[in-house]
Amino acid sequence: MFINRIKLKNKISIINALSKVLIIAISVFIIPWIVNQMSIRDLDQQLIDNLDKTYALVEQYGIDEFIKQGGDQQAYGSYNIFKEEYISIEKVTDTSLFEEIDYSKRSIEGETFEYRVISATFESGGSYYLIEIGKSINTIIAFQKQVKKFTFYFLLVLLGITILFELAITQYLLRPFGKIIERLKASNHPKNFDYTPVKTTSSDFKDLEENIHGLMRKIESAFNEERDYISNISHELLTPISIIRTKLDNFVNTTQLTDDEMVKIIESKVTLGRITKMVRTLLLLSRIDNEEYLLADKVNLNELLTGLGTDFQEHFEQKNQKFELSLPDQPAEVQGNRELLHILFFNLANNAIKYTPDGGKISIRLFREEGIPLAEIVDNGIGIEEENLPFIFTRFKKFQESGNNFGLGLALVKKIVDYQNFSIEVFSKPGEGSRFVIRCN
Amino acid sequence: MRILIVEDEKSLAEEIVQFLRNEQYNCDIAFNGRDASEMLAVNLYDFVLLDIGLPDYNGLDLIREAKQYNSEAYFIVITARGELDDKLKGFNSGADDYLAKPFSILELHSRLQAITRRKFGQSSSIIRFGNFALDITKLQLLHQATTVNLTKKEYDLLSYLILNKGRVLDRLQLVEHIWGSFYEDDFDSNYIDVHIKNIRKKLSEFDQANYIKTVRGLGYKFEDV
Numbered sequence: 001m002f003i004n005r006i007k008l009k010n011k012i013s014i015i016n017a018l019s020k021v022l023i024i025a026i027s028v029f030i031i032p033w034i035v036n037q038m039s040i041r042d043l044d045q046q047l048i049d050n051l052d053k054t055y056a057l058v059e060q061y062g063i064d065e066f067i068k069q070g071g072d073q074q075a076y077g078s079y080n081i082f083k084e085e086y087i088s089i090e091k092v093t094d095t096s097l098f099e100e101i102d103y104s105k106r107s108i109e110g111e112t113f114e115y116r117v118i119s120a121t122f123e124s125g126g127s128y129y130l131i132e133i134g135k136s137i138n139t140i141i142a143f144q145k146q147v148k149k150f151t152f153y154f155l156l157v158l159l160g161i162t163i164l165f166e167l168a169i170t171q172y173l174l175r176p177f178g179k180i181i182e183r184l185k186a187s188n189h190p191k192n193f194d195y196t197p198v199k200t201t202s203s204d205f206k207d208l209e210e211n212i213h214g215l216m217r218k219i220e221s222a223f224n225e226e227r228d229y230i231s232n233i234s235h236e237l238l239t240p241i242s243i244i245r246t247k248l249d250n251f252v253n254t255t256q257l258t259d260d261e262m263v264k265i266i267e268s269k270v271t272l273g274r275i276t277k278m279v280r281t282l283l284l285l286s287r288i289d290n291e292e293y294l295l296a297d298k299v300n301l302n303e304l305l306t307g308l309g310t311d312f313q314e315h316f317e318q319k320n321q322k323f324e325l326s327l328p329d330q331p332a333e334v335q336g337n338r339e340l341l342h343i344l345f346f347n348l349a350n351n352a353i354k355y356t357p358d359g360g361k362i363s364i365r366l367f368r369e370e371g372i373p374l375a376e377i378v379d380n381g382i383g384i385e386e387e388n389l390p391f392i393f394t395r396f397k398k399f400q401e402s403g404n405n406f407g408l409g410l411a412l413v414k415k416i417v418d419y420q421n422f423s424i425e426v427f428s429k430p431g432e433g434s435r436f437v438i439r440c441n
Numbered sequence: 442m443r444i445l446i447v448e449d450e451k452s453l454a455e456e457i458v459q460f461l462r463n464e465q466y467n468c469d470i471a472f473n474g475r476d477a478s479e480m481l482a483v484n485l486y487d488f489v490l491l492d493i494g495l496p497d498y499n500g501l502d503l504i505r506e507a508k509q510y511n512s513e514a515y516f517i518v519i520t521a522r523g524e525l526d527d528k529l530k531g532f533n534s535g536a537d538d539y540l541a542k543p544f545s546i547l548e549l550h551s552r553l554q555a556i557t558r559r560k561f562g563q564s565s566s567i568i569r570f571g572n573f574a575l576d577i578t579k580l581q582l583l584h585q586a587t588t589v590n591l592t593k594k595e596y597d598l599l600s601y602l603i604l605n606k607g608r609v610l611d612r613l614q615l616v617e618h619i620w621g622s623f624y625e626d627d628f629d630s631n632y633i634d635v636h637i638k639n640i641r642k643k644l645s646e647f648d649q650a651n652y653i654k655t656v657r658g659l660g661y662k663f664e665d666v
Contacts, residue, residue, distance in 0.1 A: 235521050238543060239453065239542060241543045242450075242453055242521075242543035242544070243450065243452050243453045243456065243543075245543040245545070246453060246456040246460070247456055249460070249545055249546045249547060250456050250460050250546065253460065253546075254459075259656070259657070259658060259659065262658075262659050263658050263659065266612075266659060269611065270613055273617075314632045314635040314636055317635050318631055318634070318635050
């Protein structure tokens with residue numbers, strides 16, 4: 001999923017930004033609402049004060065000051081010049097007393113005004129009157145709009161600044177983390193790992209780094225131990241093998257044996273030969289791991305492959321296989337170890353012959369692509385099952401179903417390719433054959 | 442021929458000595474570098490068979506040291522490291538030949554013979570059979586005055602069989618001899634048969650005699666008819 005591919009620092013920034021946007025959204029609605037509520041409360045208090053003042057006036061001067069008793073006028077009304085306030089008193093027949101504050105819309109001279117209105121009834125001189133005092137809330141609405149706008153822009157600017165600031169800070173704080181990851185990515189082998197401490201003031205990164213270093217050192221020492229172990233054990237095995245071998249040779253030489261007995265001894269020698277080959281290959285692998293081979297030779301691949309073709313001549317003849325060698329006119333030269341390169345191509349050619357039935361075809365093509373020599377070993381043999389392809393370079397990987405055993409030959413190929421900093425690709429289809437391409441960059 | 446065998450593995454040393462004594466070589470054994478150093482200072486040897494991995498002595502130092510007293514001796518180095526780099530090191534330090542463990546004593550034998558024959562001049566370095574003459578110095582086969590056109594591998598196989606005349610050489614020994622490589626695992630392969638067939642064909646152009654006998658199921662044997 002996409003979210004799995006996002007870097008930590010970006011995740012943190014996104015979460016920060018989202019939370020801020022949320023705060024802005026809320027603030028833009030909440031702050032004007034609060035301001036509005038406070039303004040209305042203030043207004044209500046003013047209305048109540050005004051009502052009290054009016055009562056006081058009625059008390060002081062009597063209701064006649066507003067409504068003449070027995071006159072035509074049964075009501076009194078007054079607006080101030082900007083229609084921001086008004087007061088109205090009228091005589092009512094309803095004798096219930098009440099007092100309430102509410103919103104009310106008034107249309108005055110074609111203009112609609114919204115008012116906060118306090119309405120109350122009172123009794124004066126035996127009559128009942130309804131009094132209404134209104135204050136326009138248009139200013140409050142306008143103010144609210146202004147507050148909303150201001151809050152929005154202010155927070156937006158604040159958001160921008162804090163996001164940039166936080167981005168810079170997280171970038172700075174997480175830099176050691178990125179560096180640790182970079183180093184892990186860069187080292188394909190524990191021995192190439194960069195152990196210089198990463199600059200950081202965060203203790204958790206220090207812990208992380210120390211733990212990784214600890215693990216790396218453990219892996220490295222396990223590698224070294226395994227390598228030394230293989231090297232020592234291989235070395236130690238060759239002497240006893242040598243003793244058995246010599247004893248068998250001597251036995252054959254000094255004893256009159258029947259052919260059947262001879263065959264048995266030869267079979268033992270062949271088995272011994274297999275062990276020898278395996279031990280020597282293991283030794284070779286560990287010596288490559290130990291970097292005991294210098295990559296100091298200028299190796300002419302044209303010559304090497306031509307030589308190989310000649311060496312395998314009797315193999316092709318024996319299996320009646322067709323062999324094709326295609327070389328560039330300009331000899332391809334690579335820097336490396338002659339011995340290892342010979343083993344590399346020998347093993348690939350040997351495999352091609354082994355896994356191609358009698359009468360098949362094997363071709364080796366050497367060519368350049370953008371100046372880099374590429375060697376291709378192609379056969380039309382039994383091929384490799386697709387599910388086995390990822391394992392062909394693994395030591396001693398056996399495939400029961402196909403009966404193939406990749407043993408050590410291809411593991412050695414891969415080891416040499418890596419050691420030479422080359423790359424190898426395999427294309428294969430069961431029943432159609434295999435193609436190994438080595439890029440000698 | 443006097444040979445000094447320097448090998449810390451007693452059992453192996455004794456097997457080699459048993460074989461070489463059968464072949465009428467005069468053998469001394471040293472099981473460590475110190476003894477070997479003393480023996481080399483006192484006696485003159487034609488060959489020194491030296492296991493480079495001695496516990497008490499650097500094998501290469503031993504060769505350098507021994508060359509002062511035994512400058513004529515041939516040094517054949519045995520190693521369990523089995524690598525070309527070591528081989529080169531060995532040659533730089535005065536080793537004349539090199540065998541990787543485990544080696545065939547017949548291989549050792551044929552090398553000793555080849556060196557011996559070369560050492561004792563022109564006449565000894567030519568082995569005759571029928572009207573053929575195998576020149577192990579020039580690495581060629583002649584029939585009277587005509588050169589028999591053998592490939593390098595065919596020559597190697599034929600000379601190996603000839604130097605071990607009368608002995609059955611199995612395919613393993615023959616494959617090891619011509620490939621000499623540890624990365625060849627088809628010991629039971631029939632590739633050798635192709636070469637033998639070709640050698641027989643080339644010989645039969647000059648001489649109908651069957652010099653190379655097939656020992657069924659085992660290998661081949663050279664016999665002077």
